Amino acid sequence: MERVYNFSPGPSILPLPVLKKASAEMLDAYGSGQSIMEMSHRSKDFKPVIEGAENLLRSLLGIPEEYTVLFLQGGASLQFSMVPINLAGTESGSGQKKAAFVDTGVWAGKAIDEAKKYVDVRVLASSKDKNYSYIPAAPAPEKDDVYYHICLNNTIVGTKWHTLPPVGDVPLVADVSSCILSEPLDVSRFGLLYAGAQKNLGPAGCTVVIIRKDLITQAPSWTPTMLRYDIHAKEKSLYNTPPCWSIYIIYLVLQWISETGGLEAMGERNRKKAGILYDALEKSSLFYSPVEKASRSLMNIPFVIREKDEAKKKTIEEKFLKEAAENGMINLAGHRLVGGLRASIYNAMPLEGVDKLVSFIEKFEKKV
Numbered sequence: 001m002e003r004v005y006n007f008s009p010g011p012s013i014l015p016l017p018v019l020k021k022a023s024a025e026m027l028d029a030y031g032s033g034q035s036i037m038e039m040s041h042r043s044k045d046f047k048p049v050i051e052g053a054e055n056l057l058r059s060l061l062g063i064p065e066e067y068t069v070l071f072l073q074g075g076a077s078l079q080f081s082m083v084p085i086n087l088a089g090t091e092s093g094s095g096q097k098k099a100a101f102v103d104t105g106v107w108a109g110k111a112i113d114e115a116k117k118y119v120d121v122r123v124l125a126s127s128k129d130k131n132y133s134y135i136p137a138a139p140a141p142e143k144d145d146v147y148y149h150i151c152l153n154n155t156i157v158g159t160k161w162h163t164l165p166p167v168g169d170v171p172l173v174a175d176v177s178s179c180i181l182s183e184p185l186d187v188s189r190f191g192l193l194y195a196g197a198q199k200n201l202g203p204a205g206c207t208v209v210i211i212r213k214d215l216i217t218q219a220p221s222w223t224p225t226m227l228r229y230d231i232h233a234k235e236k237s238l239y240n241t242p243p244c245w246s247i248y249i250i251y252l253v254l255q256w257i258s259e260t261g262g263l264e265a266m267g268e269r270n271r272k273k274a275g276i277l278y279d280a281l282e283k284s285s286l287f288y289s290p291v292e293k294a295s296r297s298l299m300n301i302p303f304v305i306r307e308k309d310e311a312k313k314k315t316i317e318e319k320f321l322k323e324a325a326e327n328g329m330i331n332l333a334g335h336r337l338v339g340g341l342r343a344s345i346y347n348a349m350p351l352e353g354v355d356k357l358v359s360f361i362e363k364f365e366k367k368v
């Protein structure tokens with residue numbers, strides 16, 4: 001069967017050269033006579049994989065020395081708990097310390113709800129008034145805010161912070177699950193970054209955390225050991241068995257990014273891809289982007305049908321999804337909470353995939 005163009009928001013498309021390399025090494029990784037999946041995570045064969053992944057991530061993103069890189073499990077969702085517990089948790093367990101948040105949609109909202117169990121959450125701004133179709137103006141934090149949390153790229157609504165909020169000395173914490181490595185990022189502006197792997201890094205199962213070392217302090221004594229950054233940092237992500245296979249694929253993805261020109265080149269390709277799709281939506285008589293221009297994501301591009309009658313709209317959407325799939329373009333439905341359509345065009349989506357989608361859109365709207 002021919003490979004499809006997969007516009008899924010996650011788990012999502014992986015670079016073809018990575019899949020080919022992984023399949024070639026499936027039975028015998030690095031001449032060890034075994035698969036990565038069968039190896040001890042403490043073996044001499046796996047050590048270069050986890051260390052190689054960390055080193056390459058450090059060099060691609062320019063991660064300064066004073067940051068620790070962790071390969072954890074539990075998805076980005078577990079970071080919604082680990083961040084408040086480790087950075088602002090108290091022995092009495094309830095929110096005595098304050099933290100600032102900006103509400104830009106579902107994932108930012110989940111981070112807020114989870115943090116409320118441990119800290120005194122202050123929501124500084126929200127774009128809920130317009131269905132999260134923009135990034136709100138972000139006020140400065142207060143001096144006693146322990147950290148300031150944002151979701152840098154909002155996967156479901158397709159918005160992105162193009163300028164960071166004015167946090168001063170308060171550590172900025174960002175969920176970068178759906179935009180990590182899509183373009184250069186100045187890590188030194190953040191206290192902590194986290195990303196579930198299954199959007200832009202590799203397969204599900206691993207979460208990358210990049211944390212400034214001074215923020216790794218002892219969590220409250222009630223904290224489950226597996227949720228403590230200090231333990232994972234001390235054990236170099238090998239406190240228990242890490243997601244070895246996922247880390248290995250991340251390593252291959254990082255090599256692929258490096259071989260294709262690094263993050264500058266990646267950013268250029270992503271701006272070009274997104275530009276082509278946004279232009280097509282701008283010209284379209286049938287579809288439009290519901291997102292304010294200044295807040296648009298490079299990775300997740302929702303689009304909506306210009307039709308007031310909900311039933312008619314639904315019928316056109318279904319026809320679009322069906323015909324797109326017949327033409328080898330899958331997973332173009334919007335998130336179940338917001339509906340509509342959405343193309344996720346992560347790093348691994350080639351330009352040809354976007355070109356094909358754009359010509360399909362042009363043909364489709366002529367027929368409808």
Ligand SMILES: *Cc1c(COP(=O)(O)O)cnc(C)c1O
Pocket residue numbers: 010074075076077078107151153154155175176177178196197199
């Ligand atoms: C997908 C996603 C999540 C959830 O990730 P899990 O790894 O499934 O927990 C959180 N934040 C953002 C921005 C996402 O895109």
